[in-house]
Amino acid sequence: MSKIFVIGHKSPDTDSIAAAISYSYLKQQQGVDAVAARAGELNKESKYALDYFKVAEPEYLASVEPGTQLILVDHNESKQCVDGVKEADVLELIDHHRIGDFETANPIFILVRPVGCVNTVIWGLYKAAGIQPSKAVAGMMLSAIISDTVLFRSPTTTEEDKKAVAELAEIAGVDYEAYGMDMLKAGADISDYPAEKLAHNDTKEFESNGKTFSCGQISVMDLAPINEKKADIMKALEATKAEKGYEASYLMVTDILAEDTYLWFTAGAEEAAEKAFGKKAENGYVYLPKVMSRKKQVAPFLLKVYGE
Amino acid sequence: MSKIFVIGHKSPDTDSIAAAISYSYLKQQQGVDAVAARAGELNKESKYALDYFKVAEPEYLASVEPGTQLILVDHNESKQCVDGVKEADVLELIDHHRIGDFETANPIFILVRPVGCVNTVIWGLYKAAGIQPSKAVAGMMLSAIISDTVLFRSPTTTEEDKKAVAELAEIAGVDYEAYGMDMLKAGADISDYPAEKLAHNDTKEFESNGKTFSCGQISVMDLAPINEKKADIMKALEATKAEKGYEASYLMVTDILAEDTYLWFTAGAEEAAEKAFGKKAENGYVYLPKVMSRKKQVAPFLLKVYGE
Numbered sequence: 001m002s003k004i005f006v007i008g009h010k011s012p013d014t015d016s017i018a019a020a021i022s023y024s025y026l027k028q029q030q031g032v033d034a035v036a037a038r039a040g041e042l043n044k045e046s047k048y049a050l051d052y053f054k055v056a057e058p059e060y061l062a063s064v065e066p067g068t069q070l071i072l073v074d075h076n077e078s079k080q081c082v083d084g085v086k087e088a089d090v091l092e093l094i095d096h097h098r099i100g101d102f103e104t105a106n107p108i109f110i111l112v113r114p115v116g117c118v119n120t121v122i123w124g125l126y127k128a129a130g131i132q133p134s135k136a137v138a139g140m141m142l143s144a145i146i147s148d149t150v151l152f153r154s155p156t157t158t159e160e161d162k163k164a165v166a167e168l169a170e171i172a173g174v175d176y177e178a179y180g181m182d183m184l185k186a187g188a189d190i191s192d193y194p195a196e197k198l199a200h201n202d203t204k205e206f207e208s209n210g211k212t213f214s215c216g217q218i219s220v221m222d223l224a225p226i227n228e229k230k231a232d233i234m235k236a237l238e239a240t241k242a243e244k245g246y247e248a249s250y251l252m253v254t255d256i257l258a259e260d261t262y263l264w265f266t267a268g269a270e271e272a273a274e275k276a277f278g279k280k281a282e283n284g285y286v287y288l289p290k291v292m293s294r295k296k297q298v299a300p301f302l303l304k305v306y307g308e
Numbered sequence: 309m310s311k312i313f314v315i316g317h318k319s320p321d322t323d324s325i326a327a328a329i330s331y332s333y334l335k336q337q338q339g340v341d342a343v344a345a346r347a348g349e350l351n352k353e354s355k356y357a358l359d360y361f362k363v364a365e366p367e368y369l370a371s372v373e374p375g376t377q378l379i380l381v382d383h384n385e386s387k388q389c390v391d392g393v394k395e396a397d398v399l400e401l402i403d404h405h406r407i408g409d410f411e412t413a414n415p416i417f418i419l420v421r422p423v424g425c426v427n428t429v430i431w432g433l434y435k436a437a438g439i440q441p442s443k444a445v446a447g448m449m450l451s452a453i454i455s456d457t458v459l460f461r462s463p464t465t466t467e468e469d470k471k472a473v474a475e476l477a478e479i480a481g482v483d484y485e486a487y488g489m490d491m492l493k494a495g496a497d498i499s500d501y502p503a504e505k506l507a508h509n510d511t512k513e514f515e516s517n518g519k520t521f522s523c524g525q526i527s528v529m530d531l532a533p534i535n536e537k538k539a540d541i542m543k544a545l546e547a548t549k550a551e552k553g554y555e556a557s558y559l560m561v562t563d564i565l566a567e568d569t570y571l572w573f574t575a576g577a578e579e580a581a582e583k584a585f586g587k588k589a590e591n592g593y594v595y596l597p598k599v600m601s602r603k604k605q606v607a608p609f610l611l612k613v614y615g616e
Contacts, residue, residue: 095415096415097415098411098412098413098414098415098416099407099410099411099412099418100411101411102407102410103406103407103408103409104406104407105406105608105611106406106422106603106604106608107403107404107405107406107420107421107422107603108406108420108422109420109421109422110407110418110419110420110421111418111419111420112415112416112417112418113415113417113418114414114415114416114417128436
């Protein structure tokens with residue numbers, strides 16, 4: 001059998017990077033010529049984890065040739081897949097997301113489980129196969145679970161995610177809490193990011209009732225550095241809003257230690273933001289305590305207001 | 309947690325019936341209030357197996373209420389699901405087919421494996437959980453595997469299917485070869501079936517590129533009885549095709565001893581059938597030697613032609 005690429009989603013997070021590494025390692029132990037790949041640039045958090053555990057970067061694939069053999073990890077919706085996936089040969093899917101527009105011509109191995117991180121699913125497959133990851137691979141797997149669950153703070157965290165981290169930390173030989181905080185800090189370091197990049201960090205478009213708005217999100221451990229750049233960030237957000245014809249642009253500045261979010265908005269969106277969350281705005285933002293999830297806690301309320 | 313129905317596809321075969329029984333039994337052992345259900349009439353083969361192992365019929369659901377909790381086994385395409393599934397709450401999917409238009413709002417447990425029978429997948433889940441089926445449930449499981457693999461004659465058969473039957477036969481205490489031939493014979497007896505029923509035996513709908521076609525399958529041990537009824541069967545197929553607005557309706561008449569299939573088709577489908585299989589049609593059918601599997605050897609080729 002020819003080479004099989006194990007690949008996560010575009011704009012990969014640490015879970016997609018680690019899953020490509022951990023699942024390809026498992027397949028290699030089972031005699032399969034599997035190679036870890038990535039569909040985009042590494043973020044700072046992933047770089048920190050790869051450096052710490054001395055693991056090579058997955059191979060970058062800008063797109064794939066027709067007939068390339070792929071195993072998809074951590075995603076299944078076509079918009080998130082590496083370019084060319086429609087003509088590729090998808091052999092397996094290991095995920096922890098909802099199923100979107102995923103289709104196959106033939107039956108393939110698919111395992112999706114509603115846990116906080118796909119590396120928790122992959123850890124289950126290691127155990128079922130009676131195979132142990134290397135120290136370094138175990139380190140990448142626990143990095144992924146810490147990243148996706150924000151060290152167990154996210155409401156998506158399950159008991160199994162916590163158990164997996166404890167077990168993997170034994171193999172990797174790390175104090176996962178201390179390591180995890182350092183890794184999250186590295187990922188949240190925005191000091192050398194230009195305002196333009198911060199304004200569009202992890203931005204998604206939403207449409208309701210013919211009105212389109214955008215909402216990005218940045219996770220930080222300290223509000224001071226981003227607040228210092230606020231004027232420039234808002235200028236960039238206003239420019240994009242005008243250019244794309246959005247009703248408004250939002251940016252969730254999420255404090256991952258305090259577990260709350262400051263929802264920044266462009267000029268004129270004050271009324272919508274106040275209405276969506278039933279809160280008074282101040283200085284161009286709405287303060288949302290215990291809100292960390294765009295998908296669950298922010299987007300639905302904005303969509304409702306724009307839908308009226 | 310309220311009652312959860314474990315249900316297979318419409319026009320259920322022995323695999324769908326046995327999977328509803330075996331997976332609900334497994335969930336019950338794990339403390340879940342799971343109930344075996346069926347989305348259509350039992351066929352003769354399933355009746356034979358249920359009688360032999362003295363197992364109660366799954367509960368018949370003509371449709372489900374909004375919010376009903378379902379676990380889907382042995383199917384995932386919406387056209388094959390019990391009526392009302394779109395407003396139901398699908399909690400899990402255990403399957404061995406291609407993924408069609410299956411979507412979920414949230415992440416759920418999904419396990420799909422490319423083996424001959426979904427009861428082989430379920431047997432793997434029993435082993436992973438360290439739970440043993442009752443004699444009767446093991447009997448239903450091995451009946452399903454024998455049915456889907458036509459006693460290992462189908463090209464969809466894997467070594468794991470064979471191993472599962474051997475292991476389940478130990479628990480059920482049966483000679484699976486002798487029992488299997490008797491069960492297949494019971495299922496292949498069409499002598500008292502009206503043409504209308506034969507026309508719609510184990511029928512599945514498929515959609516590709518906005519075009520819908522149906523394909524049923526009948527396994528026989530002797531071609532003469534069904535050929536005698538061909539004119540009436542085709543009349544019934546044409547009527548349903550017109551009523552439902554299908555592009556075409558197909559019926560696989562599979563000779564399980566010779567291990568080949570006569571693919572009958574409705575008027576106007578000759579070109580599509582010939583193109584799909586690269587074979588000349590004769591008298592309203594395409595002869596397909598060594599073809600027994602709709603899933604692997606028929607549906608993908610028809611889907612491709614209609615997708616163009």
